[in-house]
Every structure is written in structure tokens, then in C-alpha cells.
Amino acid sequence: MSGKRINREKKTIQKMVHLYAHSHPEADSDYYQKLINYSYNRLDKCRYGEDKPACKQCPIHCYQPAKRETMKQIMRWAGPRMLIYHPILAIRHLIDDKKPVPPLPEKKRTIRSTEK
Secondary structure, eight states: OOOHHHHHHHHHHHHHHHHHHHHSOOSSTTHHHHHHHHHHHHHHTOTTGGGOOOTTTOSSOOSOHHHHHHHHHHHHHHHHHHHHHOHHHHHHHHHHHHSOOOOOOOOOOOOOTTTO
């Protein structure tokens, strides 16, 4: 279950991708929805959880390189337009971008069947 911060990040990504998709139609009609779903999956698995830094500030790059470049391109294009169409989300995103990166959380250890 996602917290408040992760849900806001998901909403921001969705709005940015939809803005971009409106002006940049793709041959594959599911392309942008797949990208949104991929982003949601990455957010759900973020090691920082609710304390996550902005993705561009994060020391862990959890996106595949090609998808990361695509999201950068989308955010560069949609970011300024977000101030017009979704100003509150845009301002919150800008504020989150200025926050310092928290220390890397410990990895969760899983108990292997041989260790029991």
C-alpha cells in the first residue's frame, strides 16, 4: 500500500505523461500506459519509501536506462506546462526536488530456508 508521498508522485507522473502523450502521439496505443505502469511499479518498490528523494537526486537509479531517458524527456517537456495545468502538483514536485537526499535505508534481509 502506498503512502501519501508515493501517491502524489504517481499522480504527478500520470499527469506529466498524459500532457506529453497529448502532444506526442505514439504508434503503440499502450506505450504511455505501459510507461506509467512501469513508473508506478518502481515507486512501489522504492527503498526510500515515503522519504524518497526526487528521482533525479536519488543515488539509486531503479529505472532501466532507456526508460529513464524517456522519462527525462517527458519531464523536461511537461514540467513547465505542469505549472499551467496542474500548478499544485508542479510546485510540490519542485519543493520535493529541493529537499536533501536522506541516508540510504538498510536493505531488508530475507531469511533463506537454510538459515532457519
